[in-house]
């Protein structure tokens with residue numbers, strides 16, 4: 001196990017290992033912050049994540065199957081989480097007008113209030129990022145974008161709505177371009193979660 005990033009001899013002699021260890025710490029912060037919200041609302045972390053997803057995404061994506069893929073969970077696990085949200089009257093099911101066997105999920109006013117209460121749970125990170133110099137932000141975002149794309153290509157992040165996986169994305173070796181919005185995309189304009197994304 002000498003090559004483990006958690007082996008401190010290895011970690012302290014490799015910037016790659018230190019970056020991976022740093023990413024693990026940041027991921028841990030999200031977990032801690034979500035659990036804080038969980039204690040305050042009486043909802044599980046995944047239930048809060050589902051509410052936040054429903055609040056900010058198109059109704060065609062607000063279905064059990066899509067949510068399961070989004071959060072890398074099984075359909076029964078997401079169904080159980082949604083069942084509780086429906087019982088608590090935070091979410092309602094809307095039957096598809098063209099297929100009565102299909103339905104999407106929508107926030108109720110009570111669900112929206114939970115979103116208003118919990119939606120800024122990651123703001124402490126936004127504040128810290130906001131203090132970085134612009135050049136550092138650009139470098140950090142570019143690196144994260146590449147890492148996320150690489151993880152998607154390896155099947156570790158399933159659903160992606162980022163430019164590099166979009167039908168409208170073009171790259172001539174120098175300039176990124178959106179064929180739909182008809183704009184060049186500087187590094188910081190590349191999107192991770194685009195409402196207009198069209199899967200390849």
Ligand code: SF4
Nearest residue numbers: 163166169178194196
């Ligand atoms: S439609 Fe959105 S995801 Fe697709 S290339 Fe344009 S900005 Fe990127």
